[in-house]
Structure formats: structure tokens, C-alpha cells
Amino acid sequence: MERFLEGKGCLITGGASGFGRGVASAFAERGADLILVDINEELLHETSKNIEKETKQKIVPIVCDVSDAKQVKQMAEQAFSELDNIYVLFNNAGTGAAYGVDILKVGEKAWDLTMNVNLRGQWLIDKYMWRKMSRQKFDPLRGKIIHTTSIAGRVVDPLIPVYSISKIGVIALMQLVAKSLAPYITSNAIAPGFHVTGIYGNKEDIMIQTMKDGNVKTPLNRIGTIEDVVDIMIFLASPRSDFITGHTFPIDGGIVDVGVPPNILKSDI
Numbered sequence: 454m455e456r457f458l459e460g461k462g463c464l465i466t467g468g469a470s471g472f473g474r475g476v477a478s479a480f481a482e483r484g485a486d487l488i489l490v491d492i493n494e495e496l497l498h499e500t501s502k503n504i505e506k507e508t509k510q511k512i513v514p515i516v517c518d519v520s521d522a523k524q525v526k527q528m529a530e531q532a533f534s535e536l537d538n539i540y541v542l543f544n545n546a547g548t549g550a551a552y553g554v555d556i557l558k559v560g561e562k563a564w565d566l567t568m569n570v571n572l573r574g575q576w577l578i579d580k581y582m583w584r585k586m587s588r589q590k591f592d593p594l595r596g597k598i599i600h601t602t603s604i605a606g607r608v609v610d611p612l613i614p615v616y617s618i619s620k621i622g623v624i625a626l627m628q629l630v631a632k633s634l635a636p637y638i639t640s641n642a643i644a645p646g647f648h649v650t651g652i653y654g655n656k657e658d659i660m661i662q663t664m665k666d667g668n669v670k671t672p673l674n675r676i677g678t679i680e681d682v683v684d685i686m687i688f689l690a691s692p693r694s695d696f697i698t699g700h701t702f703p704i705d706g707g708i709v710d711v712g713v714p715p716n717i718l719k720s721d722i
């Protein structure tokens with residue numbers, strides 16, 4: 454395994470579970486020391502301990518609500534005092550409320566929670582991390598930011614209306630940050646499709662039901678895995694992606710861009 458992250462620090466929000474946890478293990482295996490940020494204190498400590506034990510890298514858990522500016526500011530200060538650099542920032546924490554509710558009937562609490570965590574949260578993380586990242590002495594890039602949007606940010610999904618709006622916002626944020634931080638820091642986004650993680654209670658049947666509700670068929674005829682996301686994240690964290698900024702990478706088995714109508718696909722899932 455290429456240890457291309459040796460000597461590099463990585464900060465991962467939503468690091469306790471799902472994509473964040475999978476990517477954390479993969480980055481630590483490639484030599485990175487990590488700051489793992491999450492609101493779920495118990496799971497965060499468990500994940501951090503496990504990865505530290507398996508990889509012998511330095512793993513620092515920081516409990517922080519990414520939608521709270523004060524907490525994000527403090528977290529960013531602590532992160533740079535624990536590690537001497539943050540080369541990769543995986544801006545990934547997310548949540549969703551108001552499943553299956555028409556956009557015009559969504560409650561204000563559900564709107565605020567989803568928008569605050571998914572969009573305000575990613576903006577706050579960029580806002581309080583970029584300055585120190587941009588002063589780092591790495592060459593040719595001083596750092597990389599990777600945001601997590603969704604296929605629902607590529608094509609609006611009426612079953613998850615507020616989530617869709619928040620994830621479209623993440624793509625806009627990612628592109629604006631790419632302009633602001635060029636040529637020193639790249640900014641990209643991943644757009645996963647349907648993968649069993651904490652967002653579905655780690656239950657495949659719940660995820661399959663949401664796919665059925667939305668009449669979703671997958672051209673590549675299987676559900677997504679956490680490893681599918683880890684693979685593209687390894688590429689985006691590596692020097693092999695150094696000439697890429699401002700882009701969104703779907704990992705969805707072709708759902709969004711192949712986009713053929715479900716009734717002509719020979720697919721079970």
C-alpha cells in the first residue's frame with residue numbers, strides 16, 4: 454500500500470460512522486494522522502480508538518456540532534494545535550429530516566436542522582479551516598478540501614426536498630471555495646448514491662425501501678458500498694488528483710448520469 458499521506462494530517466467531519474469512518478481507516482492506513490470530528494461522542498471515541506489500535510497513527514477525536522460557529526472555531530484551533538498540518542479536509546458530516554414530505558409542507562425545524570448541518574456546517578468548517586491550511590508549506594498544493602454532496606444535489610429528489618436543496622448548496626459552496634483558494638488548495642465534492650450507512654440506520658432494507666419509494670433503478674445493478682466511496686476518496690486525497698478542482702464526482706452506479714428510465718433496465722436493485 455502506498456503511504457502517500459505520511460507526514461500529512463487529515464480532518465474528517467462525520468468521522469464516527471459511515472463514509473467518514475471508512476475514509477478515516479483508509480487514510481490512516483496510508484500514513485495520515487487524523488482529527489475525527491463528530492457530534493456522536495460515544496461512537497466517535499470508539500471509532501478513534503479502533504483506528505488508532507489498528508494503524509498506530511495519531512487519531513484525535515473532537516466532539517463538535519458542525520452547525521455551531523463557536524464550536525467549529527474552537528475545534529479548528531484545537532485541530533491545528535494537535536497536528537502541525539491539515540492537508541486533507543473531508544467536509545462530510547450530514548443529516549436529513551422530513552423524508553417524503555412535500556417541500557411546501559416541510560416544518561421549520563426540519564428545514565433548519567437539515568440546512569444547518571449540511572450546508573451551514575460545511576461552510577463553517579471551510580470558513581474556519583482555510584486560513585491555516587493555505588499557509589502550509591506543502592508543494593505544489595498546500596491542501597485539499599473534499600465536500601460531501603449527493604446525487605440529490607445533482608438532480609432534485611422530491612422525497613428529500615430540504616436535503617436536496619442543502620446538497621445543491623454544497624456544490625455551489627465547493628465551486629466558490631475552489632475559486633477562492635486556487636491555486637493553493639483544491640476543492641472538490643463527492644456525490645454518493647445509495648450506500649448502507651448510519652443515515653439509513655445501517656439497515657439495507659430501509660435503504661432499499663427508499664429506492665423503491667423513489668422508483669430508483671441502478672444501471673450497474675447493485676447497491677453502493679462504503680468501499681466505493683473510500684476508493685474515490687483515496688484518489689482525491691492523492692497526488693494523482695492534483696490538477697482537479699471545482700468538480701463533483703458521482704459514485705452511484707450510474708443512477709444520475711446514465712439516467713435511463715427504470716422500466717428498460719435489466720436491474721433488480
Ligand SMILES: NC(=O)c1ccc[n+]([C@@H]2O[C@H](COP(=O)([O-])OP(=O)(O)OC[C@H]3O[C@@H](n4cnc5c(N)ncnc54)[C@H](O)[C@@H]3O)[C@@H](O)[C@H]2O)c1
Pocket residue numbers: 466467468469470471472473490491492493517518519520545546547548570574601602603604644645646647648649650651652653
Ligand atoms: N449513505 C448514503 O447513501 C449517502 C448518499 C449521499 C450522500 N451521503 C452523505 O454522506 C455524508 C456522510 O453520511 P453517511 O452516509 O456516512 O451517514 P452516517 O450517519 O453513517 O454518518 C454521518 C455522521 O455525521 C455525524 N453528524 C451528524 N450531524 C452532525 C453535526 N451536527 N455535527 C457533527 N457531526 C454530525 C453523525 O453523528 C454521523 O457520525 C453525509 O453528508 C450524507 O448526507 C450519504
